[in-house]
Amino acid sequence: MKECRPRYTGIYEYAGPKIMTIRSFIKMLALVVVLPAGLMSCSKAETQCYPTKGVALQVLGSGGPIADDGRASSAYVVWIDGKARVLVDAGGGTFLRFGEAGARFEDLDFVGLSHLHTDHSADFPALLKSGNFSDRERPLPVAGPEGDGVFPGLKDFLVAMLDRESGAYGYLAGFLDGAGGTPLLTPHEIATGAPSLLWSSENLTIDGMRVPHGIVPAVAFRVRAGGTTIVFGSDQNGSDPAFVDFARNASILVMHMVVPEDVAGVGRRLHAPPSVIGEIAGQSNPDHLVLSHFMARSLKDLDANVALVRKAYKGNVVVADDLACVTPQAGREGT
Numbered sequence: 001m002k003e004c005r006p007r008y009t010g011i012y013e014y015a016g017p018k019i020m021t022i023r024s025f026i027k028m029l030a031l032v033v034v035l036p037a038g039l040m041s042c043s044k045a046e047t048q049c050y051p052t053k054g055v056a057l058q059v060l061g062s063g064g065p066i067a068d069d070g071r072a073s074s075a076y077v078v079w080i081d082g083k084a085r086v087l088v089d090a091g092g093g094t095f096l097r098f099g100e101a102g103a104r105f106e107d108l109d110f111v112g113l114s115h116l117h118t119d120h121s122a123d124f125p126a127l128l129k130s131g132n133f134s135d136r137e138r139p140l141p142v143a144g145p146e147g148d149g150v151f152p153g154l155k156d157f158l159v160a161m162l163d164r165e166s167g168a169y170g171y172l173a174g175f176l177d178g179a180g181g182t183p184l185l186t187p188h189e190i191a192t193g194a195p196s197l198l199w200s201s202e203n204l205t206i207d208g209m210r211v212p213h214g215i216v217p218a219v220a221f222r223v224r225a226g227g228t229t230i231v232f233g234s235d236q237n238g239s240d241p242a243f244v245d246f247a248r249n250a251s252i253l254v255m256h257m258v259v260p261e262d263v264a265g266v267g268r269r270l271h272a273p274p275s276v277i278g279e280i281a282g283q284s285n286p287d288h289l290v291l292s293h294f295m296a297r298s299l300k301d302l303d304a305n306v307a308l309v310r311k312a313y314k315g316n317v318v319v320a321d322d323l324a325c326v327t328p329q330a331g332r333e334g335t
């Protein structure tokens with residue numbers, strides 16, 4: 001018999017004085033009454049991003065690079081009118097969550113890999129293999145960073161995986177050469193400098209800009225659909241003021257709260273602590289700030305870390321869970 005275990009380590013929703021809605025009250029009851037019993041019902045709402053009309057962000061993976069947080073690594077989907085049109089990141093666990101969310105490879109218009117650390121890219125070949133069974137024929141644009149130092153750029157990364165002769169997954173080489181009617185990947189590398197346009201269609205525009213993540217080339221993405229703007233800050237240390245302009249007045253800003261406030265050394269060169277995330281959000285002023293990409297060490301004092309964020313940012317703060325759905329109108333839904 002299928003056992004449905006609680007997936008989440010906590011459900012938090014900070015919306016100022018109007019925090020206790022009926023929905024959040026029911027969630028609280030579920031946590032207090034149901035979770036100690038060790039089971040939680042598997043409602044469809046856990047794996048669907050509502051509303052099906054309009055634009056919504058679904059968190060596929062809210063965890064970090066260490067297998068200590070009970071979460072998939074970084075991945076997000078943007079839903080537009082019931083279709084998963086954009087995938088940002090494909091860290092470990094994305095393959096499973098992508099299917100649980102009901103997303104379909106053939107609906108994707110764009111994939112952005114913010115950087116090529118495993119917790120942002122390791123499940124990408126698995127998704128390609130899954131997509132190989134779909135009826136997709138049109139190319140799939142994929143964007144990621146230009147290489148730097150020891151880190152390959154997106155194109156070399158794809159060749160290392162998919163080249164017919166030398167690739168680790170050479171059996172998927174059709175994604176590079178179109179053999180057998182396989183949809184081609186069309187890679188686009190993002191260099192340092194001003195933000196660049198990555199995709200534009202009737203109702204979807206995507207830009208990217210490099211963000212500082214130690215020595216690791218990394219990219220933030222901005223997805224605009226209709227009147228909704230969703231910005232994915234990626235892993236970054238928060239030191240580039242240009243990112244505030246890039247993210248300004250977004251409907252939803254996703255920031256990665258990987259490290260605690262007292263982080264130092266390499267960790268600080270890679271990641272922004274909670275207070276810096278708060279400053280970025282305070283200056284860029286999104287309607288909703290989604291905190292994600294947790295490790296056990298940033299979940300440990302989560303309430304205190306969120307309080308640090310809220311010192312400089314007074315809008316809605318959503319603490320991400322896997323499969324959580326965030327709408328621009330109503331904050332988090334569906335979990």
Ligand SMILES: [Zn+2]
Binds near residue numbers: 064065235
């Ligand atoms: Zn990461």
